[in-house]
Amino acid sequence: IFIATTRKRSDDPNKVFDGERSATLNYARVNVTVPPVHETGQIERRSRGKSDDPTKYFMASELVGYDTQPKFSSALNADIAARGGRVMVFVHGYNTGFDDAVYRLTQIVHDSGYPGTPVLFSWASGAKTTDYVYDKESASAARDQLEVTLRMLAQTGARRIDIVAHSMGTWVTMETLRxxxxxxxxxxxxxxxxxxxxxxxxxxxxFKSQMRRYGKPDKPFILLLSDDDRALRLSGLIAGSRPRVGDYKDAADLATYGVTVVDLSGAKG
Structure with missing residues (x-):
């Protein structure tokens, strides 16, 4: 997993990056193994008090940091070339710690069989349910750095750059595309x-304003809806009666903006 993040490096030796904001991008790469007992859609994490066991849990190893963008780009370019030129950028959502984001991207890549290079764009989420406002501001502050990351990827040997964003990460993504x-x-x-x-x-x-400014995409954006998303439920409480896109099921309306809606409510895995 290649990483571009607006998080600060942690002073805690047990953490790599924390929830504090960095004014500049930090770069890293980490290898993650998936246990043989893995079930689709799940992240088998070691609970407190349990020993590390790669046969049972997701395990991270061989963390490499890059102190300059050119060094990161060089390593990234080599991996992209080896994997056929396709890249997936994952932008996580609200209430997400750095480790959580790494493991979630690993799970997505593993379960989908994605053949390309995975890149995590991790903005400075406080990773607490009470930090919604902090997270929203952190997400907004990360827009320019996501643009920098996408432009950097476009300058590599990548032939195709896919973006997967969740929850508040979709705000960062749409603002950057705008x-x-x-x-x-x-x-x-x-x-x-x-x-x-x-x-x-x-x-x-x-969202409609963002799409109008972006213009109807050549290939429809894919909008995944789910009634089971806890972060979206909390967002709805904070927003009051104002509808969120994740709750909006007027597929015909969104189609006029170049968006295809897929409702995953009740789906497992």
């Missing part, structure tokens, strides 16, 4: 592939 559209490079020089927005934590009117 910025790219304003600069006249909305599809990253033709390299933008699938854009998947899972349970978007965005006001419906704001």
């Amino acid at each position: 910025q790219l559209a304003i600069t006249g490079d909305r599809d990253l020089g033709g390299k933008l592939g699938d854009v998947v927005l899972a349970s978007p934590d965005i006001d419906v009117d704001v």
Whole structure:
């Protein structure tokens, strides 16, 4: 897993990056193993008091940090070339710690059989349910750095860049795509592939405004809805009666903006 993050490096020796914001991007790579007992859709994590056991739990190893973007880009480019030129960028959501984001991307790549290079864009979530406002501000502060990351990927040997974003991560993603559209490079020089927005934590009117500014995409964005998303339920409570995109099921309306809706409510795995 390659990592570009707006989190600060942690002073805690048991952590790599914490929930504090960094003014600049930090780069790293980590290897993660998936246990043979893994069940689709799950993340088997070691509970407190249990010993490390790669046959039972997701395990991270061989963490490598990069002190400059060129060094990171060089390592990334080599991996992209070895995997056929396809990249998946994952932008996590609200209330997500760094380790949680790494393991979630690992699970997505493993379960989907994604053949390309996985890249985690991790913004500075406080990883607490009470930090919703902090997380929203952190997400907003990360927009420019996600743009930097996507442009960097477009300058590598990548032939296709897919984006998967969840919850509040969809806000960061849509704002960044909006910025790219304003600069006249909305599809990253033709390299933008699938854009998947899972349970978007965005006001419906704001989302429509973002899509109008972006323009109808050449390939429809995929919007995944689920009644089981806890983060979205909390967002709904904070937002009051204002609908969120993740709750909005007027597929015909969203289709006019170039969005395909897939309702996963009740689906397992």
